[in-house]
Amino acid sequence: MTTRYQFVLDGELSDRALAAFPDLDALPRRHGRTVLFGAVTDPTAMRGVLARIDNLGLTLLEMRQLPD
Numbered sequence: 616m617t618t619r620y621q622f623v624l625d626g627e628l629s630d631r632a633l634a635a636f637p638d639l640d641a642l643p644r645r646h647g648r649t650v651l652f653g654a655v656t657d658p659t660a661m662r663g664v665l666a667r668i669d670n671l672g673l674t675l676l677e678m679r680q681l682p683d
Contacts, residue, residue, distance in 0.1 A: 617654040617655070617656050618654070619681040619683070620653070620654075620661075620681060621651070622651045622677070623677040624649045624675060625676050626648070626649060626673065628673070633651075635667050636664070638653060640652055652681065
């Protein structure tokens with residue numbers, strides 16, 4: 616079952632950094648934050664997203680499940 620999530624990251628990510636998240640969409644970057652959102656298919660995919668955030672040295676400010 617696919618669940619939609621939103622990830623709020625500290626900083627305005629460059630297009631190159633955003634390319635690390637091809638499975639997620641991004642809202643316009645502003646106010647020093649970047650918002651990514653999209654479907655996460657399973658716990659393994661979630662761990663993958665969180666690992667990419669960590670590997671890029673990004674700070675996750677908020678993560679939440681979106682309504683269907």
